[in-house]
Amino acid sequence: MQALRGLAILLLLQAAGEALARAFALPFPGPVIGLALLLPLLTVASLREPVAEVARILLAHLSLLFVPIGVGVVAHLSLLSQHGTRLIIVIVLSTWIGMAMTALVPQMLLKRESDGSHG
Numbered sequence: 001m002q003a004l005r006g007l008a009i010l011l012l013l014q015a016a017g018e019a020l021a022r023a024f025a026l027p028f029p030g031p032v033i034g035l036a037l038l039l040p041l042l043t044v045a046s047l048r049e050p051v052a053e054v055a056r057i058l059l060a061h062l063s064l065l066f067v068p069i070g071v072g073v074v075a076h077l078s079l080l081s082q083h084g085t086r087l088i089i090v091i092v093l094s095t096w097i098g099m100a101m102t103a104l105v106p107q108m109l110l111k112r113e114s115d116g117s118h119g
Contacts, residue, residue, distance in 0.1 A: 006054030013037050
């Protein structure tokens with residue numbers, strides 16, 4: 001029952017994100033906005049626990065979520081052969097940029113925190 005409540009919460013937040021994205025013509029996908037809405041709600045234990053339960057179930061079956069992506073790639077092999085080199089370059093560069101930001105932002109925040117605590 002907890003997992004169903006958690007799934008309902010996630011779906012409601014995704015729908016709210018979609019509604020906000022369309023209503024305000026935001027340049028972000030609705031599910032991303034829904035996740036941003038979820039973040040402050042995770043401080044409430046009565047919401048956090050059902051979401052954690054459904055998250056455990058989804059993570060246990062994560063490999064199944066890649067099946068549609070694989071089917072999409074196979075269905076569009078002509079596009080992949082046409083633009084494959086550019087796609088690989090973009091994927092590699094964006095991965096490196098994401099990894100660099102993941103390393104640099106916490107370092108900057110820790111430095112700012114340590115500078116502030118000494119002053």
